[in-house]
Amino acid sequence: MCAGAMVHSRVGKVVFGAHDLKTGAAGSIMNLLSYEQVNHHVQMESGVLADECRAQLQAFFKRRRDERKRRRKPVNKRH
Numbered sequence: 001m002c003a004g005a006m007v008h009s010r011v012g013k014v015v016f017g018a019h020d021l022k023t024g025a026a027g028s029i030m031n032l033l034s035y036e037q038v039n040h041h042v043q044m045e046s047g048v049l050a051d052e053c054r055a056q057l058q059a060f061f062k063r064r065r066d067e068r069k070r071r072r073k074p075v076n077k078r079h
Contacts, residue, residue, distance in 0.1 A: 003032040006042050013043040017053030 003025035006014055014026065014033070025032040026044055033042040 003042075007032060007035075007038050007040050010040050011042050013045065015045045015048055017047065017049045018057055019046060 016026070019026070019028040021028050023029060027033075027046060031044075032038070033044050035041075
């Protein structure tokens with residue numbers, strides 16, 4: 001998510017299922033959406049369908065890793 005863009009665009013509310021535990025600015029690492037120094041605050045509802053969202057994200061990134069490994073693997077060619 002781009003929390004800064006939501007604040008600048010004056011989004012009223014954001015609803016999402018899974019937090020970004022490494023770099024998230026919507027309640028994970030920090031909460032820019034309700035940071036008191038900014039001039040607009042975005043309501044946030046998190047955890048909606050959390051298990052389903054987590055599973056979908058994990059499957060997506062597993063496919064990406066598997067595809068990357070497959071591309072790196074040398075192909076045996078018999079002549």
